[in-house]
Amino acid sequence: MSGERRLTDAPWLKPGPAARVLELLNADGEEARVVGGAVRNALLGLPIDEIDIATTAVPEEVIRRAKAAGIRSVPTGIDHGTVTLVVDAKPFEVTTLREDTETFGRKAKVAFGRDWVRDAERRDFTINALSADSAGCVHDHVGGLEDIAARRVRFxxxxxxxxxxxxxxxxxxxxxxxxxxxxxxxxxxxxxxxxxxxxxxxxxxxxxxxxxxxxxxxxxxxxxxxxxxxxxxxxxxxGGVAYTGPFARLIGIEQALDLPPDPIRRLGALAVAVTEDARRVASRLRLSNAETKALDSMGHRWWRLAGMDEARAKRRLYRLGEDRYRDRLMLAWARSREGSDAASWRELAGLPARWIAPRFPLRAADFVARSLHPGPELGQALALAEDAWLAADFPLDQSSLDAIADQAVARVTRERKA
CATH class of the missing domain: 1.10.3090.10 (cca-adding enzyme, domain 2)
Structure with a gap:
């Protein structure tokens, strides 16, 4: 099956770091080819992020050649035949051809080899087992080219x-x-x-x-x-129910709002209905603290965002911040079964673009000046005043702020005496 296609546009076909690595390894009886995703993406006309290289040379020989050429080598997986070469600050994983000698799951025993067919046959999918040489000739030993043409993923x-x-x-x-x-x-x-x-x-x-x-x-x-x-x-x-309908609708909403795809937001639409779901999913996937908090926020009473007027939406945006507001709103929208063209939801989603939440203008000093001492009562007064300020639609004039502060102090004082 080798040589059925020839690439004309790929990074390793032009002078540069990738071509230099191939030239280094294609000498003195050894052969090197670009393998895997880079070849697949080149054939599909997609961006190429990483360029992995396979070679008949054993790791020690790869390291020796790199040292002689002044190229830095890092034994990132030398037990499995992988050495990373760094050229012009760009890393290239170079792996010696392998074949299985004993197969028992991920712990299969492998031996270094020189057979490109055997190396291709031990990979996962046909479209990932293609290789290309420095001249752009694509070598296909498992039917990957046919599957590339059909856009078919096959073991x-x-x-x-x-x-x-x-x-x-x-x-x-x-x-x-x-x-x-x-x-x-x-x-x-x-x-x-x-x-x-x-x-x-x-x-x-x-x-x-x-x-x-x-x-x-x-x-x-x-x-x-x-x-x-x-x-x-x-x-x-x-470990729980998956909601494929909201997942699909959220993707449509992202596209309608011209937002980039977000994995945690989409995960929330697929797997989270309440905060308990968020915590379970976060635990099962070992999400980071930031990812867990974002997922938990999405699941927290999202249904309350349906049918909000702008005043209430502003209060939500103030409390949640732009990112959390948008994610929770989009979950509520996706679960509402309304389409991505729903005018009311689009209006709510566009709020962060047309309104910036002000900072709460009252400070602890404003309450100390009213004879409250630092401690729990001061914290309670600040919280009461902030709630009243939100309910009053974020006033900034001094008379309104004085009235809000006075009322908060009066309430705290009454409760202390009660």
């Missing part, structure tokens, strides 16, 4: 076997399909994912998190998520 060989080697490949299948596939997922691969779904329970939360958050923002996320829900593959991930 190499027997899907069940590929999945059993690493159950994370179930999530990768849907994530890669969402990013690069078209139409419904490949049937044989899909059925194998369903059969192997129990294996998801044994994966670490950190590995699941990476795949799920990437899936959330992929172009075909709606199709992939619906397929996962139909196959019972979301329950083992989230």
């Amino acid at each position: 190499i060989g027997e899907p069940e076997r590929r999945i059993a080697e690493d159950y994370l490949r179930i999530l990768r299948f849907f994530r890669i399909h969402a990013a690069y596939g078209a139409g419904e997922p490949d049937r044989a691969s899909y059925l194998a994912c369903i059969s192997g779904r129990a294996g998801l329970m044994g994966l670490s939360a950190e590995r699941i998190r990476v795949e799920i958050l990437k899936l959330m923002v992929a172009g075909g996320a709606i199709v992939a998520v619906n397929a996962m829900a139909d196959g019972g593959l979301l329950l083992p991930v989230f």
